[in-house]
Amino acid sequence: DADVTQTPRNRITKTGKRIMLECSQTKGHDRMYWYRQDPGLGLRLIYYSFDVKDINKGEISDGYSVSRQAQAKFSLSLESAIPNQTALYFCATSDSLGTGGPYNEQFFGPGTRLTVL
């Protein structure tokens, strides 16, 4: 079973609609992230959360909001979708400092392909 799951995997919606992308993880990690990937632009950070009570904006948070419902769940919302939010969205997790292991390793979900018409 996948450690980081994302739903839906594909979504087509219209301009102005509210969309929620969900992420769940079974890795027991404290840290969760949402990234956006556009062709030729790599991965850009939207929001991140270091624990359930912690939410932080990334470099491109405008037009997005997040909710950390539990340690294992981190959802991304587009309040009013617009066409330039068409992209591939990835959720990721990582272990917190002090627990050993490769602190730099992030574990990514399979991605959600979102198309806004």
Added chain:
Amino acid sequence: GESVGLHLPTLSVQEGDNSIINCAYSNSASDYFIWYKQESGKGPQFIIDIRSNMDKRQGQRVTVLLNKTVKHLSLQIAATQPGDSAVYFCARNRGSYIPTFGRGTSLIVHP
């Protein structure tokens, strides 16, 4: 500001050859540099990292070299296999361990 970028968007190699994927960075204040591999239809997968005070680190079939003088990072893949075909991203971590990603190089392995 800081940036991380790759030299070439596409690299084609023959199966069995060694591959070298390059990355340049603009700001020296990084704790770690990291390489990720992204196969088609999947999320990125961690390959290897290197602390900024190191010059070289080896993994299984991969070696990362860090040249701080010219602010250059490379990933060397030995005996490249078809399964190595993917997009490779370099990234850097500073302090909070939140990576900044480069734009990626697509590695194409020809049989």
